[in-house]
Each structure stands twice: as C-alpha cells, then as structure tokens.
Amino acid sequence: MSPIRMMHLLPVEAYTSQEWFEREQELIFSKVWHYAGFAEDIVEPGQYISVQAGLNNIFIVMGRDRRLRAFHNICRHRGTQLLRAVGKSQKAITCPYHDWTYDLEGNLISVPEEDREFPDLDKSCLGLKPASVDRWRGMLWVHPDPNAGSIMEWFGEIEPELGPHQVDKLVEYPQVRTTTEIKANWKIVVENYIDVYHLSHLHSGTLHMYDHAKAKFGFVGPHYVFWEPLSQWYREDIEKNVMMPLLDEIPRNKIGAWVPMLFPGLGLAENESSWSIYYVMPLAPDSTRVETRTKVKNVSSWEFAMQSWRSGSFWTRNTSAKYEGDAKTDSLATGDFMAEDVYVCEQQQKSLQSPYFEIGATAVSGESPVKEHQQIVLAFIEGNQQAK
C-alpha cells in the first residue's frame, strides 16, 4: 500500500479534508462563472437573488432599464450582508444594521446622521463593489470579478456540443424540483455524473432507454460533454413511448440525451422531452447539496396528461429497480436513478475513511472522464489553469 492513499490522481484527503475544501473554494469556486438561477427568477425591476459563489456572496438585481446588475452582498460600512436569498426591493437597498442605503446602481445614497457622525464621509467612494452577471442558455451566471469579460470566453467553445434545445422557450415544471443533501464530497458527486461505465450497471433498469454503448463523450476545455442516442426499443415508437411531449427542435437523427457537466458543478440533462439542471454545491468536505430543476415543452397540462396516459403501460413494463426490496428503506429498490446515484456516492465517501481503501483499477474509456476531471481540479489548485 502506498503511503498516500490515492483516488486515481488525487489524494484521498482531497475528498475528506477541510484544507482541500477551503483551497477549492478559493481557487476553483471563486474564480469562475457561477450558476445563479434561471432567467425567469428575475423578471421585474427591483427583484433580486443572492448566491454563494465560492467565498463570495453576490446578489443580482434588475434595474428599471431591465438590465441586471451584480454586486458583492456586503455593506460598505461594516460588511453586513445586505440582502437575503430572494426578494423584491423598491428603488433602494438598505442595510438592516445601520440603514445605510444604496440605489440599484450600487451608489451609496444615504447615511443616517451623516452630518454628525461622518462629517468627512465621501459617499462616492463607498458604492457597492460590483461583480459580473450575464444570462446564458436560459440561466443567470455571476462572476466575482467585475472585469471577468465575456461569459462566452468560458462557454463559447462548448456551445456547439450542447443540445439544440431552445431553453428560453421551455417552461419550468416546478413539481419536479428537488434539493438533496448528499453525504459525499462534491467531486464524488461530479465523478459519478461523468462516469460512463456505471450507466449500464447501476442504472440497468432506470436509464436503459438510452444506448450507452453508442455514447460519445470528452472534454472541451474544463467542461465535460456527453451525448448518447435513444435505445432502439424505445425509439421505435417514440411518439407513443415518450413520457412527456417531445421537443420539436431536436432533429430525429440526433434524438438522445446530452448530459454535459459544466465545470465545476453544473450538470445538464438535455433529452428528447425535458431539459434539467443538476447544480452541485459543496457544503463541507463530506457534504454536498444538489439542486435539480426541469423545464419542459410549453404546452397545456392536457397534452401532458394525454402523453402520460399514452406512454403509461410502456413505462410500467420497462422500468425496474436495481434490486427487489422495500423502496421506502432501500434506494436501490426505488427504480429512481437519482436515488441510485446518491446511494453509491455516499457509500464511496464512507470507504474513504478506511486505511484499506484503494482504487483497484480504472475503466480505460468509461472512467476516463473521472481522471480527466481530477486533472483539471489539480490544475486549478496548482494554479496552472487559466480561470475566467
């Protein structure tokens, strides 16, 4: 056994130690464009959301010109967080601590008892610190650096590898929104997302409608891209078999699933009938929150009901759990692929504690993305990666 226990290319402590966690927060999650929500989360002047992007808490607010502005969520007086998660303000943002007030351009416009308490204050030097914000693929993105440049420098090259989905025209299906806390390091969660080898095994009864043998995958810069076609038996009568209305914009010869992982932690699942995000947010070395949101075709609920009815018997026949058992107590008996993934991530994290833990072998093709992702993480931590 080697003195340093390794997880492929990274030491095991990269998945367990507070020190690694903090380095990643600083050197990865504070250096890149960070997912902040769906575009439809802010549609009116005054609306805002705040998001933790690595070490930075950033809020986005829409001005009366309908342009989004992003600022570091820190009062310039004594640093108090100004805004809570989501909400709507009028024309100004007031810190709850001493009522210092800023306009939507971030200018400090009012300081209580200014004449008496701050006779020499130059308010023009105490505007909120700006950050960058943009909208891409129906999502809001922030970057802590006000001069981050174009978001397309980060995503431009990957765009052609994504699905033809017209994300802005789809509508959210709020009932299927989920938030899950997984007792595993964020990299275990990401590695599971990009592990092609496990698809036919862990998900043999839940994701078999896709033809994993024909999957095409790889990296574009730090971002992982993946596409696979539908399985023949599902595709044959796709109009009837599909669970929700088919998306028209996907050409029949490309119909399948695009499942990229945008570095460092935004997975997409773009398929024949839906478009979902899988937002990976590290909470602690051994704890990660995953939020999923899904968008579907903008048609009536009647059409959804009809499609569900048409395809019902097909799915009853063709979905099966990994193991038989009580779905209430055993994730592997649920027939739910997300539950299956959460289960194996947590089981792997548990083993990292053991002095006997080691990686036995790595699948040449199916697990190559796992190693490549680790390489990218390493490059960021060692400062070899040009982040934007």
Add this chain to the structure above:
Amino acid sequence: MTTQTFHALRVLDAYNPIATAKTVVFDVPNILKDTFRWRAGQHITLRFELNGEEVRRSYTVSSSPVSGEKLCITVKRVLGGLVSNYINNNVRAGDEIEIMSPFGGFCLDPDGKKRRTHYFFGAGSGITPLFSMLQSVLLAEPYSYAYLLYGNTSENSIIFQQTLADLVEQYPERCVVRHVLSNRSVLTSFRPWRTGRIDTDAIWSFIEEHPPYAHDAQYYVCGPGNMNTSVKSALQDIDVPVTRIHSENFGGVVEMDNSFEGIAAKTTVILDGQSHEVHVARGQTLLQAMIAVDLNPPYSCQSGICGACRTKLMAGEVHMRARMALEDTEIEQGEILSCQSVAKTDKIAVVFD
C-alpha cells in the same frame, strides 16, 4: 493623416431604395483600400462644385464594414437641400466624386468574443449609421443581440425596410426590429409596432417587451432635431448609465450657443507637424482663420455635427457655439471643434494629430 485629402472615387451603382432616397455605391481601388477602411457608424465627406461654389457634405457609410459589401451611402432628399437633391437627381454609375476618407467617433466595433445587447434608436435618415452597426453586430458578434426601434413618417419613407425584414428572418433569436410611424396610412397592409413618435413611452415599452438578453447593454441613438436629447433623457430616467449611451445628431436643428462672440487672438496651430502662427479675428472661428491664411486643416460639415475638424486645445480657452460631435469626456480632455470655436483668451494653441 490630418490634412484633408480628397480622392476621386468612381460610382459603381446608384439606385433608389425608396422614391425619396438614393444609394450610391463606390468603387474603391485596391491602392485606396486602407484609406477607405471604415468603422460601422463612420461617415465620409463628399465635395462637389455646384453653381461655381465648393460644397461639402458628410454622409454615413450605410454598408457594413464586415459584410464584404462595397462602400456606399444612402442619401435622403432634404426639402430645399442643395446637395441631397443634387445627388438624388444627378449621380449615376460611372460618375466620379471627390471623397475624403472615413472618420467619426460614433462607432460600433464588433468583437466576436463579446456578448452584448445593442439597442438602436433611429429615425429618418438617422438609420444609416445604425444600419451599418446592426448588420455588423449580427455578422461579426455572434453572441450578441441587436434590437432596433425605428421611426419614420410613413411606410414609404422607411429606408432598408426589406433588408431589415430579411435580417430579422435570418437571425430570429438575435434581432428585433420595431417600426414607429407618425402618419399611418390605411391603404397598406403594413402594421407598425406603434403609431406616433419615439417618445419616452415608446422607449420604455420597447425595452420592457425586449429586455436585454446579454447584460452588457449598449444604447445607440441617431435621429434628427432633439430626438437624441429626448431618447437620452428617457434612458437616463430608467437609470441607464450615461456611459452606455452613444449618440449622433442627424440633420435637423442644432442648438447654437451664441452667447459669446469671441475675441481676437494670436493662435499657434500645429498641423501635419508644422507650426503656424495664425491671427484669429474677433468673431472669427478657428477654422475660418486657418482657411483665410491658406492652411489646409481637416473639416467637413461646418456645423459642429461631424467632428472632422476636431483638434486639441493645448493653451488658452475657446467658446464652442455647438459641440454635438464631442462627448463630455472628450471636451474634458481638451478636444474642441475648430469650426465652432471662437477665442476666449488672446493666446491659443491647438494641435491636429
């Protein structure tokens, strides 16, 4: 190159996009390709001898520098306008016209990496620079968006109507064009987005219906009379930072500030690296004084609009009667328009670079 050099360019084609305007396409020989390289939004100065007098006019290049199209201008007839009517009546393929190389600071330089939302507010012939800019964005800024609000008196005065419609069809996700007509005819099937003028309400509704997709939003305004001022103030009323608003005045009336007549001054002019001493008489502009002693400084419109005659004030003070062509920040840096400047101090120094 500061001195005005005119080049005779041959007219390749001249046609009427609408009954009251003419598009003139120029043949730029290879040897002049660099001289006549233009940025979207820039204009060229044309020189004619009409009725025995030299006249100059600036017209915006309406073609896009990135489309591969030839250099061309589109000139709308102005009621009683000497040059615009001359061009519309007389210019035809094969003619040679004296033209000065492109200039002007009201520009949009497309950047393929950038992701911006460009709003264009134009009226009448003010569309010409915006048209060149809009095309350039669609062609050479693939991640950006172009939204045009375009005012005209009636349907048959809309220049580029068909080309704009084609662009919208070609780039449905990235291009929006909305027409505002002040006189709406009932005899046509054309339905404008609104009737009336490009006023505050129209601007706000337009932005509300078409909010910026990319959040680096820029605003370009070009129209006659006080349209630029009113669009600018409508935008500022909804907190658009002034640094994001770009404008150029077109035709119409320019407010003149004749509150100061000017005094006589000894002026040092540095032109093409040569120093000249010029006497500026009371009430005379810098440009007039320079021409009077046969200097050859650059100039064009002589009304403070085009910016061709800009120079840098190195010493002394001047009063500008009009200053449309200059941004406030440029004035702070000492830029002046020699065609509009009269002396405020008895010693002045300017440099053309």
